[in-house]
Amino acid sequence: MTVPVYLDYAATAPVDPRVLQAMAEVLGACYGNPSATHDQGMAARACLESARAQVAGLIRAPAAAIVFTSGATESNNLAILGAARANGDRGRHLISVRTEHRAVLDPLAQLVREGFKVTLLDTDRLGRIDAQQVLAAVQNDTILVSIMAVNNETGVLQDIRSVATAISGRGILLHVDAAQAAGRISLDVAQMGVDLMSLSAHKIHGPPGVGALYVRREPRPTLRPLLFGGGQEFGVRPGTLPVHQIVGMGCAFQIAADEGAVEMRKLSALRDRLWQELQVIPRIHLNGHPTERAPHILNVSFEGIDGESLQLAVSPLAVASGSACSAASGEPSYVLRALGRQDALAAASLRFSLGRMTSEHDIQVAAQCVITAVLRLRELAPQ
Amino acid sequence: MTVPVYLDYAATAPVDPRVLQAMAEVLGACYGNPSATHDQGMAARACLESARAQVAGLIRAPAAAIVFTSGATESNNLAILGAARANGDRGRHLISVRTEHRAVLDPLAQLVREGFKVTLLDTDRLGRIDAQQVLAAVQNDTILVSIMAVNNETGVLQDIRSVATAISGRGILLHVDAAQAAGRISLDVAQMGVDLMSLSAHKIHGPPGVGALYVRREPRPTLRPLLFGGGQEFGVRPGTLPVHQIVGMGCAFQIAADEGAVEMRKLSALRDRLWQELQVIPRIHLNGHPTERAPHILNVSFEGIDGESLQLAVSPLAVASGSACSAASGEPSYVLRALGRQDALAAASLRFSLGRMTSEHDIQVAAQCVITAVLRLRELAPQ
Amino acid sequence: MSSPPYTAEVLALFERAPRAGRPQAAGWVSGEGQEPLTATHVRWHLLGANGHIMDVRYEVRGCPHTIAVAAVLAQRMVGQSVAELKLDVAAIASELGCDMTKLGRLFVIEDAILRAAHILRS
Amino acid sequence: MSSPPYTAEVLALFERAPRAGRPQAAGWVSGEGQEPLTATHVRWHLLGANGHIMDVRYEVRGCPHTIAVAAVLAQRMVGQSVAELKLDVAAIASELGCDMTKLGRLFVIEDAILRAAHILRS
Numbered sequence A, B: 001m002t003v004p005v006y007l008d009y010a011a012t013a014p015v016d017p018r019v020l021q022a023m024a025e026v027l028g029a030c031y032g033n034p035s036a037t038h039d040q041g042m043a044a045r046a047c048l049e050s051a052r053a054q055v056a057g058l059i060r061a062p063a064a065a066i067v068f069t070s071g072a073t074e075s076n077n078l079a080i081l082g083a084a085r086a087n088g089d090r091g092r093h094l095i096s097v098r099t100e101h102r103a104v105l106d107p108l109a110q111l112v113r114e115g116f117k118v119t120l121l122d123t124d125r126l127g128r129i130d131a132q133q134v135l136a137a138v139q140n141d142t143i144l145v146s147i148m149a150v151n152n153e154t155g156v157l158q159d160i161r162s163v164a165t166a167i168s169g170r171g172i173l174l175h176v177d178a179a180q181a182a183g184r185i186s187l188d189v190a191q192m193g194v195d196l197m198s199l200s201a202h203k204i205h206g207p208p209g210v211g212a213l214y215v216r217r218e219p220r221p222t223l224r225p226l227l228f229g230g231g232q233e234f235g236v237r238p239g240t241l242p243v244h245q246i247v248g249m250g251c252a253f254q255i256a257a258d259e260g261a262v263e264m265r266k267l268s269a270l271r272d273r274l275w276q277e278l279q280v281i282p283r284i285h286l287n288g289h290p291t292e293r294a295p296h297i298l299n300v301s302f303e304g305i306d307g308e309s310l311q312l313a314v315s316p317l318a319v320a321s322g323s324a325c326s327a328a329s330g331e332p333s334y335v336l337r338a339l340g341r342q343d344a345l346a347a348a349s350l351r352f353s354l355g356r357m358t359s360e361h362d363i364q365v366a367a368q369c370v371i372t373a374v375l376r377l378r379e380l381a382p383q
Numbered sequence C, D: 001m002s003s004p005p006y007t008a009e010v011l012a013l014f015e016r017a018p019r020a021g022r023p024q025a026a027g028w029v030s031g032e033g034q035e036p037l038t039a040t041h042v043r044w045h046l047l048g049a050n051g052h053i054m055d056v057r058y059e060v061r062g063c064p065h066t067i068a069v070a071a072v073l074a075q076r077m078v079g080q081s082v083a084e085l086k087l088d089v090a091a092i093a094s095e096l097g098c099d100m101t102k103l104g105r106l107f108v109i110e111d112a113i114l115r116a117a118h119i120l121r122s
């Protein structure tokens, strides 16, 4: 069997060799608990702080605004549960969007169990919301709006800046899940007007198991921690800091800052090429907005075939049929359904996601494999 | 300057080269999100499951009882907050000990803010509690007892099994923080009668930033998760799993299972040697129980000198003056104060903690350095 | 986490789908079955003679197990008496290691066969 | 995270502690100061002549800054007039980059000096 073509970078992107190198160096040498005051502890702390500056740099934030976590799932939980629980006396209402990641929707559901109210906005058929919709949903006691920058299934962008402008001056916190955005589109927290932003390392060739939450400095939103004990990370996130992981994240973010612009052009060209090649298949549909989307994701629905059979037929490709997170459940993607796709069509969809190691050859192999699979399954089906 | 002698393994132990190797292999090759159903996802899942079995093996648990977390801090929080919040209707009372780690005491404090009641038991002067004390503290609505197996500052052991026996049959959950115990003393969850056990990788030469919570299978305690979204780890702990970290933890636990017995003998011999050498200094005190303690920790108080000056004078050694976690605060260790040490004497204490790379030479250098420092500072002080 | 990988037999049947197709010749009868939730759709073609099944073809839009069960049934039907058709979809599904929550859609195959057989009998 | 590393000057003073010691000869006077919370303890020794300080020694049990401040003061006192002693502990502490929350215990040095000077004057 040949090595399968990997087009599932949005689920997790293999670690860049330079990141691996940086991590191995830390693991091999700069040991020490960064809270300790002896030399090794101080060396560990120096590594930590330079990584903090690298992560901050990609979103143009001050280093002191970065809190390290175990990943964007934890960052989203800390932002949403943490801000709501700390501000519950000021208000009990939150606003988000139906197409958010589970790591946003599930903490919101938990808040509902804790007595908060949540409004989930519908997107249009292209996966977008507009700022006026958000404004219209604002209530007297709205405390937080959470909107993702780039959707993980479709790549659709939301216009965060216009949302920030629309709701500004009301003391409402704006949280952005940027797990799929960092390194894929340019981000500037101050210019965007964001209070809290979730970041993940492993989506851009850093290690899994480490992420960060940007917490604006002035004014600084108060957050109730999720974990207690130890006082690390400004008291917001205790636990011995995994310096190698954080250094890996810093390195990945530095590479994205240095090479991101070139890489984005490359990925969007490859993505367009794939879409072009798939055009020989009739009755296919692009999911999401045709232009307002990140360069690394292409999501396509195929009429007239069964989703599970499609997935099996393209198994030489590592692609997702919906978010990796909902893959296990076997349910058709709720994101695609929110865009108006019927269940069966939503199920017969593939998310191709590209990354640093994706080649033209990968794209050709993938296109050929999908074309063959879809045409064969259609041939098998009653006309 | 010569490389300082590292005797702060209880804060964090450098990664074993074999662990590093195993992690590098995963990072380099077996990428893939273990939730994905394609080949790479499945390869990642296989790595994950074999590491789960390795971690379980060291505490003689079934693999399915292991939930991976970001470290023992999170495991303690998940056990304590999770069990209390899920069982709050059954009862509102918890029992623990004054000398527990911050990652136990701080979640307990949070529970008090949430309306729970907590009894903290006092230890005797040697740092021990006994089962009858626990039993005497049990109330009608006690839902959880949390007791550490090995104290991180003194190495003192608690007799977990007798506590389990004393409280059994009352539907009270028993949680054990075994962050300092795994690999240092032998553990058998079934025989000990434990429901929940927190584990950390980096204390026994695995990577920092990964840990586990053992959750007994039958009867299975219900836990309210701390994080929501994604459904990984039996729905108890979502987030993309960091396979390299988990494989590193598995490898470290496997090594501990294979070599632990020999290593424990080596460490306790070196520790006894260090204590022996320090005897030339008059007016010193061993903190904790003389025999009921783990092999890798020696904690000594020095009369007649200032704690901060002691720390500076021994700075060629990487040692802790109290727990790494409380080092930043400058407060004398609450653990030593709980053992009856006056503030000034508690502050003038050193915790030497040993690990796999500790040599006889390290011990000699350390003893000489401490002897010189203490005698000089005493010489400087008014008689 | 949940769905087990497919058995080698299911994989082989899915890839080859033996006897799949649309007969063009005269003398064949056809029946259909549909399940709207998953959009499963089966059309079954039978060629009968002397009260027996002489040949079988089928068309399927469905999951890999639906295709595999259809292929097994098609194979086993040849030669059977139209009056006493043996169509144990559930048994075949379990032979193939299929997740039993899928039975609902698998009965679509039976619907299609029974309709075709009904035409054959009448 | 909080306490800054010591300045090079503090480190040097801590390591050498110039003029530390217990004078054995006759003619010296001594004063003590104590702070029970941190068990800081200072004993100050002065040798006076003609209303001036001719020599200084000190004994300290205290933190590195306490030792450093004592060493600086001891140096600067030599030659001063006993009547117009200049003892700005706070200023020296801030010169040495010392965390000002430590001032409480540093005044123990002043206590000891003032007591010794009092004996010298009377």
Ligand SMILES: Cc1ncc(COP(=O)(O)O)c(C=O)c1O
Pocket (backbone or CB within 6 Å): A010, A011, A070, A071, A072, A073, A074, A076, A101, A103, A148, A150, A151, A152, A177, A179, A180, A199, A200, A201, A202, A209, A210, A211, A325, B239, B240
């Ligand atoms: C949009 C989005 N948010 C959050 C996450 C969770 O990130 P992590 O795997 O770092 O927990 C993901 C990835 O799964 C994502 O795509």
Ligand SMILES: Cc1ncc(COP(=O)(O)O)c(C=O)c1O
Pocket (backbone or CB within 6 Å): A239, A240, B010, B011, B070, B071, B072, B073, B074, B076, B101, B103, B148, B150, B151, B152, B177, B179, B180, B199, B200, B201, B202, B209, B210, B211, B325
């Ligand atoms: C007894 C004890 N519990 C919990 C912890 C926290 O472990 P981790 O660093 O894995 O979060 C530690 C270490 O700091 C410890 O010694």
